[in-house]
Amino acid sequence: MANEKKIDCVILGLLSHEELTGYEIKKRMDKTLKYFWGASYGSIYPALSDLVNCGLATKREGTENKRNKLIYTITDAGRSYLKEWLALPVQKDELRYETLLKLFFGNEQNTEQALSHIKAFEEKIKKELPYLLEAEKALKDYLDEDTAHKYYLITVEFGVKTYRTYLEWCEEAKKILTDSEE
Amino acid sequence: MANEKKIDCVILGLLSHEELTGYEIKKRMDKTLKYFWGASYGSIYPALSDLVNCGLATKREGTENKRNKLIYTITDAGRSYLKEWLALPVQKDELRYETLLKLFFGNEQNTEQALSHIKAFEEKIKKELPYLLEAEKALKDYLDEDTAHKYYLITVEFGVKTYRTYLEWCEEAKKILTDSEE
DNA sequence: TGCATTATATATCAAACTGATATATAATAA
DNA sequence: TTATTATATATCAGTTTGATATATAATGCA
Numbered sequence: 001m002a003n004e005k006k007i008d009c010v011i012l013g014l015l016s017h018e019e020l021t022g023y024e025i026k027k028r029m030d031k032t033l034k035y036f037w038g039a040s041y042g043s044i045y046p047a048l049s050d051l052v053n054c055g056l057a058t059k060r061e062g063t064e065n066k067r068n069k070l071i072y073t074i075t076d077a078g079r080s081y082l083k084e085w086l087a088l089p090v091q092k093d094e095l096r097y098e099t100l101l102k103l104f105f106g107n108e109q110n111t112e113q114a115l116s117h118i119k120a121f122e123e124k125i126k127k128e129l130p131y132l133l134e135a136e137k138a139l140k141d142y143l144d145e146d147t148a149h150k151y152y153l154i155t156v157e158f159g160v161k162t163y164r165t166y167l168e169w170c171e172e173a174k175k176i177l178t179d180s181e182e
Numbered sequence: 183m184a185n186e187k188k189i190d191c192v193i194l195g196l197l198s199h200e201e202l203t204g205y206e207i208k209k210r211m212d213k214t215l216k217y218f219w220g221a222s223y224g225s226i227y228p229a230l231s232d233l234v235n236c237g238l239a240t241k242r243e244g245t246e247n248k249r250n251k252l253i254y255t256i257t258d259a260g261r262s263y264l265k266e267w268l269a270l271p272v273q274k275d276e277l278r279y280e281t282l283l284k285l286f287f288g289n290e291q292n293t294e295q296a297l298s299h300i301k302a303f304e305e306k307i308k309k310e311l312p313y314l315l316e317a318e319k320a321l322k323d324y325l326d327e328d329t330a331h332k333y334y335l336i337t338v339e340f341g342v343k344t345y346r347t348y349l350e351w352c353e354e355a356k357k358i359l360t361d362s363e364e
Numbered sequence: 365t366g367c368a369t370t371a372t373a374t375a376t377c378a379a380a381c382t383g384a385t386a387t388a389t390a391a392t393a394a
Numbered sequence: 395t396t397a398t399t400a401t402a403t404a405t406c407a408g409t410t411t412g413a414t415a416t417a418t419a420a421t422g423c424a
Contacts, residue, residue: 005409006280013287023373036282040411045375068374068417079290086291090280090299093306097275098188100218100340102268105195106333108261109268114333117272124275150362151288151296154355158282161354165347172343173336180332187380205402222382227404250388250403 004085007039007047008056012082015057015074017148022048022070032152035132035159048072056081103173111177118177122170125163132159186267189221189229190238194264197239197256199330204230204252214334217314217341230254238263285355293359300359304352307345314341 014020014028022045029039048070051057056078062069074082099121106114139153196202196210204227211221230252233239238260244251256264281303288296321335 006283007410010283013283013290016287016290021373022375023371027372033283033286036277036279036286038276038278038411040413041374042376042412043410069372070374082287082290086284086287087295089302090284093279093281093303094220095218095277096220097218098272099275100337101188101192101195101215102272103333104215104218104337105198105264105268106336107328107330108195108198108264113269120271121275148289150358151285154288154358155282155286157354157358158351161347161351162344165343169340169343172339176332176336176339189381203402204404205400209401220382222384223403224383224405225381251401252403 005047005050007043008051009082009085010037010039011044011047011051011072012056012074012078012085015072016079016082019071019073021062021072025072032135036155051078106177111181115174115177118170118173122167125166125170129160129163129167132156132163136160187229187232189225190233191264191267192219192221193226193229193233193254194238194256194260194267197254198261198264201253201255203244203254207254214317218337233260288359293363297356297359300352300355304349307348307352311342311345311349314338314345318342 010029010033011025014025020028022041025044025048026039026041029037033039048057048059051072052059054077055075057072057074060071060073062071099117102109102117103114135156136153139149139156143149143153192211192215193207196207202210204223207226207230208221208223211219215221230239230241233254234241236259237257239254239256242253242255244253281299284291284299285296317338318335321331321338325331325335
């Protein structure tokens with residue numbers, strides 16, 4: 001396991017808190033991590049097999065019912081591996097916004113089209129922001145319940161602050177386009 | 183060319199302004215688009231071949247010197263394809279920040295480590311912000327020279343605004359961690 | 365009670381992309 | 395003269411996405 005695959009580290013990070021199935025890992029990620037780190041089943045399930053093969057996690061079958069439920073648990077080696085990765089410097093922070101890409105080539109389309117891309121972006125942000133604010137409130141209310149909460153709060157604050165800035169930018173961007181229209 | 187590959191659209195967007203070699207496309211992207219859309223040679227060169235095969239671009243050899251320089255030009259079909267893509271709604275805007283990922287799992291490391299990830303992020307942003315401010319000034323000064331400039335300005339403004347917010351967030355994040363230290 | 369839908373759950377795969385590497389020449393700096 | 399940097403194309407293993415297939419359990423509703 002010298003390959004330093006990000007998906008392995010994410011999964012180990014989630015397993016460090018509680019044992020989970022692949023399906024639950026995907027759900028946890030879609031709920032909280034998706035704002036800064038996404039993952040698909042196509043990466044999660046093979047990674048879980050790799051983790052077990054390398055001794056960083058163990059697999060056992062769930063017994064509650066007959067369903068094919070496979071529960072994964074982190075091992076001591078897995079915890080060590082996670083800690084080592086956390087200590088390494090960050091390799092890459094990447095933004096991949098198709099909205100900005102289409103706006104960059106705005107001169108090849110008409111102003112209305114560019115404006116509609118900005119508006120769609122604005123609506124998406126306005127729709128997601130309440131969830132971040134809700135999470136922010138919950139974490140602030142129960143900050144002392146768990147030492148992990150302040151770390152979650154830091155990432156949520158990132159989302160709240162950037163999303164508010166995005167909305168300000170939308171206003172400015174629309175203004176730049178409509179002012180030059182006259 | 184029904185596959186709707188992003189790299190094809192980016193290249194056509196750049197070629198819509200001027201004819202370029204693969205190397206020049208990579209340089210243009212690293213200079214201006216990298217803040218919201220990256221690309222590697224491993225995607226650029228195969229995409230250029232595909233574009234020629236599909237009649238969306240033409241290829242000719244540069245004659246200035248003996249070097250193996252291949253210059254690509256957009257065709258009318260290429261312009262149509264680009265315009266069609268620009269008219270389609272945005273599929274995905276994605277953030278992938280390893281810094282936030284490591285901070286999210288901050289409870290598994292010590293506070294000093296988490297703080298050092300924030301500081302490294304802060305330094306990287308502080309180093310890049312001047313380039314954005316420079317671009318912002320240049321575009322504002324020559325906004326009327328080219329109708330494309332206002333679109334470039336919009337994307338630069340996004341960078342300037344978000345980067346300033348990032349720096350505010352760094353202060354807040356450090357405060358959350360140090361306040362809980364006492 | 366029956367039927368449809370949604371949630372749970374695992375698994376695979378083609379297509380896309382990255383990061384690294386290989387190769388070679390031209391221009392510039394020491 | 396030599397070393398380094400810039401120009402330029404090309405390929406490939408490894409990683410990830412997005413879609414799809416499959417199957418059962420739970421829930422809603424008529």
